[in-house]
Amino acid sequence: MKELENQGKKQTTDSLSEIMNIDRLVHSPARLSILTYLSVVEEGDAVYLLNQTGLTWGNLSANVTRLQEAGYIEVVKEFKNKKPHTLLKLTDKGRKAFHDYQDVIKGFLDIKSLSPGRTVNK
């Protein structure tokens, strides 16, 4: 019993340290939204992200630049019918960062929900 308790404590500590070191680049709601919608397609353009995320052009552009600089997404700028067209794709590094983020959040929330003294409002 004591061993289980210790194991639980260790898990909680590990999870807490993981959440403290979470990838803050992914953690921002706008960037998380961009990564989520890019993770469910092979590639998509800026209009697609604009519609799905509900961000403004300026906000989308700023966050895309940050993700691109981190190497999480690949941006291809081209012209289609004489109009600029921006195509975005999640890189392997970005996909890994996104899944790692999911794992950390899931692990943290699972442990928090099992911890004593917490009540669930229904």
Add this chain to the structure above:
Amino acid sequence: METTDQKQIERRVFTSFLQGGFIEAFTGIFLLQLGLPALFSRSGFGDWQSALLTLPIALILLFVVFLVRRFVIIPRLGRVKFLPERRRKLSKLIIVPILTLIAGAIVGYIFTKNASLRHIFVGQIPFIVIPIIVFGAAAYFLDMKRLYVYGALVGLVFPSGKYLETVIVSRNILPATILFTAFVFLGMATVFLIAFLRKYHEPEV
């Protein structure tokens, strides 16, 4: 690794690309293709003449639907390449109607060769079963539950028309029933397109 929640997001993204009423437009055009030849042939035209009269109308309407999708809907939704899993599912959707039609032709041939079975197949069954299978497959592969309802509606058109023929004795009741349903679907397509245009505006770059 894709989680269940991501699958739900992917499904939502995919179905958002089926907006604008183009499925309803296709269903309406398909019903026009059934109703117009029936109307023409009952008005004294031969089978080939009826088909030749209907074909340009259907082709023009399909071309309009294609243009609307290409130049109105897609620029507003954005361009996306879906994951290979989704693309495989879509390719299966094309196989189901082809297999259904081949199976229907084989079963039809066997049944019509056999005099005792002929009355079963030549009746209303293919007109009920084929739309239900095709729309059912489309509902499953496109993740659109309302296509089950469309399948049931299209499957009911032929028996309803046949029934109305016995109540209202007229040669044109069956084609009129099919055409009425076709116009209902085309009307729905127009309403969905208007709703889509109100919701989505072409983005200014």
